[in-house]
Amino acid sequence: MLLAIAPTALAQKPSPKAADVYVDAKGVLRWQGSKQEVALFGVNYTTPFAYSYRAHQKLGINLEKAIDQDVYHLSRLGIDAFRVHVWDVEITDTLGNILQNEHLRLLDYLVQRLKQRRIKIILTPIAYWGNGYPEKDTAQTGFSSIYPKGRAYNNERAVRAQENYLKQFLNHRNQYTGQLNREDPDIIAYEVCNEPHYRQPEAEVSHFVERMVQAMRSTGYQKPIFYNIAESPTVANAILNSPVQGFTFQWYPSALVGGHTLQGNMLPLVSQYPIPYAQDPRFSRKPRMVYEFESADILQPVMYPLMARSFRSAGMQWATQFAYDPLAIAFANTEYQTHYLNLAYTPAKALSLLIAGKVFRDVKRGQPFGAYPQDSVFNNFRVSYRAGLSELNTPEEFYYTSTTTTQPRKPTALRRLAGTGSSPLVTYEGTGAYFLDQLATGVWRLEVMPDAIPVRDPFATTSLRQPVVRIAWNTQPLRLRLPGLGTDFTVRGLNEGNTFQGQATGGTVRLQPGVYVVAARGKNTAAFTAQTQVGAIRLGEFVAPAPTPLPTQVVHTAPTQLPAGRPTILQATVAGADAADSLFLVAQHFYGRTRALPMRRLTLTTAEATVPADLLYPGLLRYWVVVKHNGRATTFPGGFAGSPQDWDYAPREHWEAPIVAAGAALPLFVAAQDQQRVEVGGVNGAGWADYVTSGNGQLALRLLQSPPAPTPIPFADAAAPVAFLRAYFADRLASRATEAGTFRELVIRGRRGAGAGRARLVLTTRDAAAYVAEVEFGEDMQEVRVPLSAFRPGAQLLLPRPYPSFLPLSFQTAGPATLPLAQAEVLQVLLEPAATPAPAANARPFLDLESIYLR
Template identity: 40%
Template sequence: MKARVLLLIVTCIISATSWAQKGTDVYVDKDGIMRWGKTNEEVRAFGVNYTAPFAFAYRTAKQQGVDLKKAIDDDVYHFARLGFDLYRVHVWDCEISDSVGNLLNNVHLELFDYMLKKMKDRGMKFMITPIAYWQNGWPAPDEKTPGFSSKYGKGDCLTNEGAIRAQENYLYQFLNHVNPHTGLAYKNDPDIIAFEVSNEPHHGEPAAKVTAFIKRMVTAMKKTGSKKPVFYNISHSIHLADAYFNAGIQGGTFQWYPTGLGSNHELGGNLLPNVDNYVVPFAANPGFKKIAKLVYEFDAADVGRSYIYPAMARSFRTAGMQIATQFAYDPTYMADVNTEYGTHYMNLVYAPQKALSLKIAGEVFRTVPLYKSYGRYPANATFEDFSVSYEQDLAQMVTAQKFFYTNNTRTVPPAAEKLEEIAGWGNSPVVQYSGTGAYFIDRVTPGIWRLEVMPDAVWVDDPFSKASPSKKMAVVQSRARLINIQLPDLKDGYAVQGMNAGNAFSATADGTSFTVTPGTYLLTRKGATVGDLNVRLHNNIGLREFFAPGSSVTETYVLHKPLTAATEGDAYTVEANIITATVPDAVELYVYGKHWKPEVIQMDAGSGFTYRATISPSFLQSGTLRYYITVRAGGKATTYPGGIPSGANDWDFYGNPYTVPVLPAKSAVYLFAAADEAKLSRNWTPGTSLMPLAEPGRVELAVPVKKLFELDPENRQGKQVHDYSMRYFFGRQVAGRHGDIAKATRIVFHGRTKDGTPLPVQLALIMRDGSAYGGTVTVDVRTSDYSLALADVKPVSVVTLPRPYPSFLPYYFVPSAVSGFALDQVETLQISIGPGLTGAALDSAHELVIESVRLE
């Protein structure tokens, strides 16, 4: 009898479990894997955060008179174009709730509902975080908002009974809310696959209280009848991991900012070591193994290049992440000024190469096996169908059907006749295009392809520098350019027909080339029959769809930075981006040597907006090289620097030239000077000062370090590392000194220490492949030169700078192999306090004063 009862109970449990799996959209299995209820297949999804219905993005749209629903339509179309299949946001609860947690049916909620419907139409899924704990001001001052977060603040929301009750009320109402555009309550919408309770709670209470708080939040959500997995942030306060696992959650959320946040300038150098491995310290915890894992926010902040996102996606998959969303996609109507989150920059129109990199990262998430490891960089730069290259600033995916690339590539797809989808920037063996926007080519049926070309995009300022609504970071232009498409399925002389609204272009390709302007086109092979033009492509893309802002070039931009220095007798190439409303008639370089009259050199147009000219070695004599750039268009001349409205040779010209110091051969090459402190990657320390010296133009940087190791409140059990390191990318500033670098025999530190005893300081040179060589100099209280012979440098550890967040991620990068030291490959300086110290000195305060570091 007992056996029958036991069998009946077991059968009921199995049936109930089976029903739960089949009756819900997503479930978490016993191994902590999210699976689709209908197919039991692993969930793999990838996308972005996007904030148009809320906060600063919403206010900006209103100030500009933007139709927000139309703006959402346009950006969601670009999400489809980039292959995103998941959306996440921390909802600004302060804008859609009152102080006791009642949900407010206002314009923000209505726009959010509208946006979800538009994303559903594109096949996207959602992971929603109902509570942000954010106020709505950033980056501007906060507004007065009615919500409970406004009343209590984040800290009290985690501990105050009134605030906790308000959150319970709000979560219950939020999940029960019916989206008027879908007719579905959030709790019942099959495309909402999971909820995260709140955004980055940062608990500091005892474990029992934390568990009790989370349980109350989970209970409030489950009380709605929702069967969707509930996630909680477990990457903050990780000493509370067991408290999280004991609270009834089904998943944990993580974030990754591997290059820190808020550098206020574009970071240089190879940052693939920073994204080599995503290590979770409590990965062996039995509780962790039972829950699902996702990444609610990630970005390589302040990195403007396109090589890094697929490597991040690979590391996430190795760590067991099933979902990841970049933070944050800039609404197109404000992306030209990048005011929302200045340390991030993502938009298909204005940052096309980065957006294509994100598209490839999505493919990584959908194809790379969970938990599979590919070793360490640089060995893992090629994995499955993907590759990343810092040296070429290139990420690519190459299969028989798909060919995606972020920069010029020579890679030949394995079977061009089988290609179905191409997305790229620049030139490849299949497409040659001189524009600076992205393009997409999709096979519709045999012999018929859809081409989409985005406008040219140019960064006219550093997009990661201090932002303002009145400061343009990027512009776009719709310039006609030649495109050459070499697909076996098209052949010579294919027909070209404009498809998007207002695009009446019609032509026959000259061989495989034709002139194109931004828009969408149907390319038809001779003899092929055009069928239904209402057919939809992947992600529900229509043949006629297109969105891009119009040309925004209203002035001439001459983007040129002269080299910091050049060497006597070398040739000197001047390269500039010339962005004008119309194609210039001529661009001229006026070079002054020993004579008062300049030599005039025509600058040649290259790809995109690039112009180049080479100055002969005869002009590079010890002293100062001086030159101007004159742009001639429409019968007018404008000269730079300064945008002077005349030619450099005109009698009334009054401008100051570009200048380059020309140094005698074998002169020292300065890698870092204290005046460049603003671009030094390091953890800021109290008391840091930049002090002028008596000699004009000279300064020294004082860096006091109270402790080499300080306990991280977010990682209390972390390994103790007694080190303080600084990193400086000097690659651009020594571009004219390669000959002198090759002849260098020692690295010289000029400065002193304020320590009572001599201080060992490690100097290291990081090469393009991420490996580092260095050694230690002993610095005392005298301001002097302290040198290290380059013949004596050895492999040393590379510190991941800027320091990543979460802070539990590795402090040091360990490469798969160490290449031999090569001076022509060095581009970054690392200065470290810690190596060489022992005993009490490891726990003592230190102060290093730096004036410069040079090679000679």
């Protein structure tokens, strides 16, 4: 029985261990041996190159060990696809000759490790990128250092260098596997170059692509060659007519580099991925892949599964997220500020990637789905924005990204479970991910990751000197209710240094992070050792970052308003405080009465206190959090010694919130205060945004219309809005939830100039229903009142604008006939194009916004 079960216990239905691929007559990528369709899902990962390489060196990290650790985590997340654009600028000279250096050696090493974990590979040999971002370029030797994207395809010297490089790269022999890149069965295809920038005439593009394909084929390489068709749509015909065997796409549905975490229901942005070439026979008879995708600036663990579903509906057979953060530098999210994904540091989002991989392999290629509903349930999956939850539930597997009450479909048949939070089978207060894999009847492998505690916005400016997530190795109770396990199961540590041996009481055991064999009482588990190989991993493997060596921190954001006359709960995240430490909220009504309120420890990392109504009369509440450890007090914000109640406590830092009476206006947007929590900009190159001062000296957001483009912008809609403001306000409305039914109007202080078009207001709910009203502004700064009754069901603009630009611009779904304000969470202000040219040649139509209030 052990031999029958163990080999598949941890498996993620891997692709063939060694099998080439081919494209059939209908344009479907298939495995040579089984003839089955290829459907692979994974990540990009960049440690051998560029900033990642330098950051590891700066921190004194052994790069081979770092790769080993990260590839283990990728395997644990069920990844079976890896792609990277090779930084040719670091491994070639200006003539395209390959340099035998550390970057190339580490790529070889990475390929070897991926192969050992049964992860298939597609490489993009030409990146065209410099190697600096987010720093300056440094020590570049290759042809891309002198030939930028816009010249690389029509400069003869550049073309010859690329031909030379492609031949040498395909003929490069991996020093660890001994295989030529062009013959390695686990490198199943190549994409020629990364995001090329082309312009008319198309003949130059066609000539370049043909020469690149010819150079690759001249080596004897026979597997598929893919080419990007999404980046330069003005020359799409050249790519469609080319001899390549497949096409590549990317998807950044929330744009890139927002500078802060995006809030609100973003699922409409990933409801579908329509391709403009889908009916073109030159396109439909060739396979397609997604070389990069990401829900940029979003931590919600709900985006990836719907993205995977949309990809499969669009016919994709490969999709790789960009980019998985290396464990050694993920604490700071410095590699790509707008991306953040790591099993240890973003556990819920990482598990959503695991679930997305299951979606990608489960959904049939081309399978249609309806538009995004309130809670999306399909096949064996559930995605819920309201619950912040992605979920997979089959008889054998149960995965979830947040606490869930869903009952497993068939508990007695369950073989694999993974989650964060709690479920009917697992109760756990920690914030890290955990995995349970059945090894035999009544015997399971349990892997518990340490707590990940967010302490800064990971999408704001980052630095290796500034952690955005802290790691804590807390010992916490874990309760299991697995069929056949019983309530007095035994637990034995497996990973290196883990000597724990114990027995559960009432189904509960207290554990540190690590790997354990969990068995029903009386089961003999001697056969399961740390070296036992199961699937692609050894049972004792465990990779987790060390505890973050920082003092105690308290993280809290003050509410915009507090309602007068009602008790209010204030919560904080606590990192580095022991279970025995006591916490107090010191609350003061400005210079009035002061109270020290004990805080309740909800978990080891969260605490809350109730501010009584007698402190909450109209005015200003100032408050602090005091942590007492071994009799010594430390006060936050700031982490200062002492307490605000001490006569000589000198620091001035504190949190504060206005206390407002019923009927007070609620700010949805104030230009002078909200720059870091709103999204602003242009739409498809038609506009942009800035901040200016108005005549009364107040700061105002200015939305502007761009001058006409010299050439048509592909896929642009001339009637679409030119610029936008997107403001999330659900957190502000929540503090006044009992008054939501009393608000009657939006009051906007603004003006428009230089012949600007009308403004459109859109309020969207948490279920993505949109309500629209038009508003007219004069040339002078004034208050404009828009009754909430004027809002009618309509479409929201998909913001920030998705990329590529051929993706849908708007989304509409059914909702109540009238605006349900209590469910509203986002305001959009859209500047429509001017009906006539601006009165002056150098004038740009604009809309200025000082503030927007609910009243």
